[in-house]
Amino acid sequence: MHIQDALGDWSARPGPLYARLSAALAAAIDRGDIPPGTALPPERSLATRLAIGRSTVMHAYARLREAGILETRQGSGSWVTGARRTGTAESPRESLAVAALRNPAALVDLATAALPAHRRLREAVAALGVADAGTAAVLDTPGYHPAGLPALRAALAERLTAQGLPTDAGQVLVTTGDQQALSLLAAHALPDGEPAVVETPTSPGILDVLHGLSVPVRGAPPVTGGGDDLPALVDRIRPGLVYLVPTLGPLGRILGPTDRKRLATALAGRDALVVDDVSQAGLAFEQAPPPLAAYAEPGNLVTVGSLSKLHWGGLRLGWVRGSASLVAALARAKARADLGTPVLDQVLATRLLGIEDEVRAERIAELRDRLAHATGVLTESLPEFRWTPPEGGLSLWLALPAGTATPFCEVAARFGVAVVPGGVLSSRGLTDDHVRVVYARPPEVFDEGVRRLAAAWARYRHAGDDQPVLL
Incomplete structure (x- = not known):
């Protein structure tokens, strides 16, 4: 399991940010989602991925070491105690299904490219x-x-x-x-x-x-x-x-x-x-x-x-x-x-x-209307973002005006909206200057999702690329 999958909606917990992270890691280890012997990501790497300060990860790891859950050696990294050390099994890419469903009751999902039943x-x-x-x-x-x-x-x-x-x-x-x-x-x-x-x-x-x-x-x-x-x-x-x-x-x-x-x-x-x-x-x-x-x-x-x-x-x-x-x-x-x-x-x-021809005609008419609506909403709320109108499908490929998509999407999740960082659609994370946003949502859902996305963008840009983003 990827480490971000194992952490789930970790930042929604109460308490200081480092305490939330250490508690989420401890819970994942206790559940077996992060097995004994697994090497955890370096502090800087995990901090970048979660859009938090490196000191937050340092304090979280320190808490785990104090509890005897984590072992660290200079030059060798940190790993979960209780078994022979192994290489980390996690990937820099997060499962999209987990990313989109961290907290479905509170989340506006603009990540999952699928339609309800016709x-x-x-x-x-x-x-x-x-x-x-x-x-x-x-x-x-x-x-x-x-x-x-x-x-x-x-x-x-x-x-x-x-x-x-x-x-x-x-x-x-x-x-x-x-x-x-x-x-x-x-x-x-x-x-x-x-x-x-x-x-x-x-x-x-x-x-x-x-x-x-x-x-x-x-x-x-x-x-x-x-x-x-x-x-x-x-x-x-x-x-x-x-x-x-x-x-x-x-x-x-x-x-x-x-x-x-x-x-x-x-x-x-x-x-x-x-x-x-x-x-x-x-x-x-x-x-x-x-x-x-x-x-x-x-x-x-x-x-x-x-x-x-x-x-x-x-x-x-x-x-x-x-x-x-x-x-x-x-x-x-x-x-x-x-x-x-x-x-x-x-x-x-x-x-x-x-009856596929009839279904397709109805779907296309609906998607054209929703794309026109989404274009207006995005132009007004996120004017710095750029995209080319698609020739179909359910999503828009938005270019960020600055910064990196993976930490920005972490911030967006804390504001209650899920979008897909472009890096997970590349074998080497080379497209992490884009996000994929599903426009094919009912207008009222899309409007709320973009409102939250715009608020997340304002917070992310205000904090700066290398600074922690706190709510």
């Missing part, structure tokens, strides 16, 4: 029952479909074919969310710890997967900014996996058809498995071009998608489109993990694909 999904749930012939037929089977419900695989294949990527059902694997799709593909492509290449910034999901596999990760410029150097980088480091988001990545841009063809042709036939994540394609304001695999034949171009972004975050259904042999291999690995994605969810998803 009206049509609610209607479909209400209609779902054994009286439906299709559902009844599924319930008459044992319910084990490791590669996915045949009807859903066929519907996804038909959908992809209509979008310009000819596909048959045997080329589609249904997964429990796109995160499982990425996990299966990464484990398949990187069995011996080969390096991976991702864009900077990129999806936090793929970084979590690659961090879990402990493989080297190299960053590349966003392909929506040109991506002309990507083939040369692939030739130089020979990665096992290349993960790309040419359709609505963090920057909110979409790679055009001509550039897609050039990129697909350049990467086709390489040893690397090239993963094209189209999970947000349904949220494009204008119809997005076909996936990269539509522009080149070789089987190393793989497409990953999801129903969660368009329909509902709680509908944990994703899919992989690749060669039949790759899908069969991934299905075997998935069967070992969970025997298959829940079948009733897949029955519901099959219905939703039949």
